[in-house]
Amino acid sequence: MSSALPIKTYTKEAEVAVQAVLRACHVTKSVQDTLKVDDKVSKPDKSPVTIGDLAAQALITLHLQNAFPEDKIVGEEDTTELRKNDGLRNKVVGLVNEGFAKGKLGKESEGIWGEGESFSEDSVLTALDLGSHTGGPTGRSWTIDPIDGTLGFLRKEQYAVCLALIVDGIVQLGVLACPNLGTTAVTDSQTGVLFLAKKNEGGWMRSLKDDAKWEKTTIPEHPTPLRFLESVESGHSAHSVQARIGELLGVQEGTSLRMDSQAKYGALGRGEGGCYLRIPTKYIGGKDYQEKIWDHASGSLLISESGGVVSDMHGAPLDFSRGRTLSANEGIVAAASGVHAKAVESVKKAIEEFGKKV
Numbered sequence: 001m002s003s004a005l006p007i008k009t010y011t012k013e014a015e016v017a018v019q020a021v022l023r024a025c026h027v028t029k030s031v032q033d034t035l036k037v038d039d040k041v042s043k044p045d046k047s048p049v050t051i052g053d054l055a056a057q058a059l060i061t062l063h064l065q066n067a068f069p070e071d072k073i074v075g076e077e078d079t080t081e082l083r084k085n086d087g088l089r090n091k092v093v094g095l096v097n098e099g100f101a102k103g104k105l106g107k108e109s110e111g112i113w114g115e116g117e118s119f120s121e122d123s124v125l126t127a128l129d130l131g132s133h134t135g136g137p138t139g140r141s142w143t144i145d146p147i148d149g150t151l152g153f154l155r156k157e158q159y160a161v162c163l164a165l166i167v168d169g170i171v172q173l174g175v176l177a178c179p180n181l182g183t184t185a186v187t188d189s190q191t192g193v194l195f196l197a198k199k200n201e202g203g204w205m206r207s208l209k210d211d212a213k214w215e216k217t218t219i220p221e222h223p224t225p226l227r228f229l230e231s232v233e234s235g236h237s238a239h240s241v242q243a244r245i246g247e248l249l250g251v252q253e254g255t256s257l258r259m260d261s262q263a264k265y266g267a268l269g270r271g272e273g274g275c276y277l278r279i280p281t282k283y284i285g286g287k288d289y290q291e292k293i294w295d296h297a298s299g300s301l302l303i304s305e306s307g308g309v310v311s312d313m314h315g316a317p318l319d320f321s322r323g324r325t326l327s328a329n330e331g332i333v334a335a336a337s338g339v340h341a342k343a344v345e346s347v348k349k350a351i352e353e354f355g356k357k358v
């Protein structure tokens with residue numbers, strides 16, 4: 001069994017979520033180590049999806065379906081690619097069952113639901129299709145990003161397995177696993193960190209290893225040195241605007257921490273960096289883009305529960321009640337409490353400057 005969870009409410013939900021995410025990490029890690037060219041395809045929006053993304057979402061959904069059959073699922077992936085590609089489908093079904101294989105997860109999975117069970121192709125496809133819920137302001141729904149940062153995953157760098165519970169539009173519980181993140185610093189020899197956040201109770205982290213102890217996550221009011229965290233991909237956020245915001249905040253030149261996925265929220269949540277910036281590229285002539293709820297639900301709760309502040313780039317709270325996207329928001333600023341207000345102010349100034357240039 002996993003070491004006792006540090007929270008007092010939603011304990012069954014957290015227990016199931018942690019188990020599901022641990023199993024998904026086991027699968028994604030083995031896929032990342034052995035990925036072949038035809039284990040990856042492009043989705044209609046041209047973004048990549050791998051057998052790891054699809055297997056992890058199916059596996060997490062099977063856990064949720066078993067424990068909370070009434071709950072809705074808002075998942076990033078669907079069965080479009082699997083239904084037209086036999087090879088991909090067979091591999092995904094095989095991986096899901098490998099994730100449940102007896103003894104695969106070590107002692108943490110002993111006595112936990114699903115160990116040794118086998119799932120048919122039909123149940124795997126049905127589980128994936130459950131992820132098409134529209135989200136919205138009422139009821140309970142889980143949002144899944146089975147591999148966040150697929151581009152980082154393909155580069156064998158950072159990625160995250162993300163699962164959050166949203167109740168009546170509010171994120172109540174967030175689980176964020178970062179299999180390639182160092183346990184004490186972004187890169188160190190001991191990799192693999194699991195983060196957990198519960199609304200109004202706090203944020204915690206532990207190593208991904210068996211039975212590791214949970215430690216509280218805290219963000220100092222003024223982290224020093226102040227650095228900012230941003231995407232590796234220049235198509236996902238406006239690096240040039242962010243560099244200017246960094247200057248305005250007094251960040252030393254060349255000290256931004258670039259990494260893929262919600263691992264950025266994990267690093268910030270345990271006090272690294274001090275400010276995560278995600279300024280849309282449309283401000284420098286890029287395409288319009290709406291952020292998805294599964295890309296921010298777990299991470300944003302971790303920040304607010306660790307003493308930090310999260311908003312959109314204009315300072316407005318993130319609104320998870322609008323459906324599958326954060327359609328009421330634009331960009332993200334997540335920062336230490338002593339940095340956030342100045343960061344939002346600096347965003348405004350930098351955008352004005354760039355507006356004159358574009």
Ligand SMILES: Nc1ncnc2c1ncn2[C@@H]1O[C@H](COP(=O)(O)O)[C@@H](O)[C@H]1OP(=O)(O)O
Nearest residue numbers: 047149231232233235236237259260261289295
């Ligand atoms: N133009 C864009 N602006 C912001 N985020 C994007 C954009 N295109 C894709 N993404 C999403 O950014 C996330 C990764 O963020 P990061 O750069 O911080 O690692 C992915 O979930 C990815 O979605 P997708 O899964 O559809 O590729």
Ligand SMILES: [Mg+2]
Nearest residue numbers: 145148149295
């Ligand atoms: Mg994502």
Ligand SMILES: [Mg+2]
Nearest residue numbers: 076145147148
């Ligand atoms: Mg993803």
Ligand SMILES: [Mg+2]
Nearest residue numbers: 047048076150
């Ligand atoms: Mg994706």
